Amino acid sequence: MFQQFSLNHVYFMLTGLGWTIGLAAIALIGGSIAGSVLTLMRVSANPVLSRIAQVYIFVVQGTPLLVTLFIAYFGSTYLGFTVAPLTAIAVAFSFYAAAFLGDIWRGAIQSVPVGQREGAHALGLSGADTMRHIIIPQAIRIATPPTVGFFVQLIKNTSLASVVGIVELTRTAQIVSNATFKPLEVYLTAALFYFLVCFPITLFSRRLEKRLSV
Amino acid sequence: MMRFVKGLVLAAAATAALSSATLAQATNTLDEIVQRGKIVVGISLSTPPYGMTDANLQPAGFDVAIANLIARDLGVELEILDQVSQARIPNLTSNKVDIVISSLGITAERAKAIMYTNAIYVDEQMIIAPTSAAIASLEDLVGKRVGVTRSTTNDTIITDKAIEGTNIQRFEDDAATNQALFSGQVDAIVSGVAAANAINKETDQFQRKFAVRQSPMGIGVRRGDFDLHQWLNTEIMLLWNSGEIQAAQQEWLGIVNEELPRF
Numbered sequence: 240m241f242q243q244f245s246l247n248h249v250y251f252m253l254t255g256l257g258w259t260i261g262l263a264a265i266a267l268i269g270g271s272i273a274g275s276v277l278t279l280m281r282v283s284a285n286p287v288l289s290r291i292a293q294v295y296i297f298v299v300q301g302t303p304l305l306v307t308l309f310i311a312y313f314g315s316t317y318l319g320f321t322v323a324p325l326t327a328i329a330v331a332f333s334f335y336a337a338a339f340l341g342d343i344w345r346g347a348i349q350s351v352p353v354g355q356r357e358g359a360h361a362l363g364l365s366g367a368d369t370m371r372h373i374i375i376p377q378a379i380r381i382a383t384p385p386t387v388g389f390f391v392q393l394i395k396n397t398s399l400a401s402v403v404g405i406v407e408l409t410r411t412a413q414i415v416s417n418a419t420f421k422p423l424e425v426y427l428t429a430a431l432f433y434f435l436v437c438f439p440i441t442l443f444s445r446r447l448e449k450r451l452s453v
Numbered sequence: 454m455m456r457f458v459k460g461l462v463l464a465a466a467a468t469a470a471l472s473s474a475t476l477a478q479a480t481n482t483l484d485e486i487v488q489r490g491k492i493v494v495g496i497s498l499s500t501p502p503y504g505m506t507d508a509n510l511q512p513a514g515f516d517v518a519i520a521n522l523i524a525r526d527l528g529v530e531l532e533i534l535d536q537v538s539q540a541r542i543p544n545l546t547s548n549k550v551d552i553v554i555s556s557l558g559i560t561a562e563r564a565k566a567i568m569y570t571n572a573i574y575v576d577e578q579m580i581i582a583p584t585s586a587a588i589a590s591l592e593d594l595v596g597k598r599v600g601v602t603r604s605t606t607n608d609t610i611i612t613d614k615a616i617e618g619t620n621i622q623r624f625e626d627d628a629a630t631n632q633a634l635f636s637g638q639v640d641a642i643v644s645g646v647a648a649a650n651a652i653n654k655e656t657d658q659f660q661r662k663f664a665v666r667q668s669p670m671g672i673g674v675r676r677g678d679f680d681l682h683q684w685l686n687t688e689i690m691l692l693w694n695s696g697e698i699q700a701a702q703q704e705w706l707g708i709v710n711e712e713l714p715r716f
Binding site for chain 2: 316414
């Protein structure tokens with residue numbers, strides 16, 4: 240009854256890898272947009288906005304992504320509307336990533352020395368111009384390593400998508416491992432696929448850091 | 454902080470009230486299935502030999518065979534939604550699937566959340582251990598590591614029956630549980646007949662030690678879906694009389710039940 244672990248299975252896992260890459264793209268784009276909004280709220284001079292962002296970060300960082308995903312997918316039905324699996328994933332991952340990126344990016348912005356802001360003010364730059372031309376370019380350099388670290392983590396977290404019925408890389412590995420009863424070989428192959436996706440991102444981050452520090 | 458927590462509790466209570474209101478809505482899934490010409494069945498494809506993939510990576514197994522017979526007799530197309538075992542009941546209660554055929558053991562606890570049809574298979578949950586191990590009863594498991602797949606009735610039964618001092622270790626799926634036994638990470642596992650047969654085909658180093666309990670499996674239907682529930686019970690009776698359930702049991706599980714409990 241059990242099959243040999245073959246190239247056929249590896250092809251099947253490649254279709255799972257396609258889903259994983261797609262999900263990662265959704266998570267990174269959605270998370271970056273939501274994270275930018277949250278960062279701006281967090282560093283804003285308006286105490287109400289800043290407080291809302293703080294409470295949001297506090298709640299979402301303290302909840303496992305799996306639970307967020309469960310609520311987004313199954314919970315929405317109880318509120319009277321049906322969401323597609325991909326919508327639930329986009330919402331849950333964006334909300335989750337926003338809470339982390341919001342804090343990472345706030346930290347980066349606030350760690351730019353105060354003198355920079357004061358200098359820009361003395362030169363007569365407006366608040367928005369100071370942010371755009373002085374603070375953010377310097378903050379990006381500080382934020383790159385933790386942001387990339389978080390992105391890589393987020394890519395691996397897409398394995399949770401199987402709970403909403405998406406057959407991504409980890410789920411294909413589970414299915415193949417249960418058809419072949421060769422978990423070691425199958426999961427090592429899956430690990431290799433994840434590495435092939437994550438490693439170039441880490442390399443790119445190194446290069447970006449070098450370029451920005453010159 | 455307290456006010457915030459209070460707010461959360463209120464929100465949770467409101468959601469719960471709202472959800473029971475939504476669920477109370479009468480729906481007729483049977484008519485819906487016939488109208489749309491398609492039945493969506495939740496099956497876990499990582500639970501051989503119930504749900505798995507064949508050499509061409511198409512869905513196969515006992516649950517898939519039963520789903521095909523049901524779709525054939527309803528005269529509709531079959532759509533299989535692969536699901537992890539923890540998602541089996543949420544998928545059903547939140548309308549993601551029409552029915553669940555996913556080696557779903559019948560328990561009183563689950564029957565509070567969903568309705569079961571009559572049984573389609575009665576499995577025997579047993580302890581499997583290395584042939585050389587002297588294990589004959591639950592007492593012999595004290596101080597030993599016992600592996601089981603989480604969110605299954607195998608897990609429920611051993612958690613319930615194990616004598617204090619038994620070290621239960623839970624794994625994600627059957628492949629991981631079996632691998633734990635093969636590699637000596639655990640001293641014994643709790644498993645069904647079919648899984649035991651599968652292990653015996655691979656090696657004779659492990660054997661069935663003793664049965665813990667009989668476990669009937671049914672098809673899961675949403676609470677209140679009485680028309681569909683009744684149609685499925687009729688279908689199960691017809692498939693049993695025509696011998697098609699027995700043939701599927703023989704093909705995938707290697708044993709045929711003498712009779713199926715009806716309730």
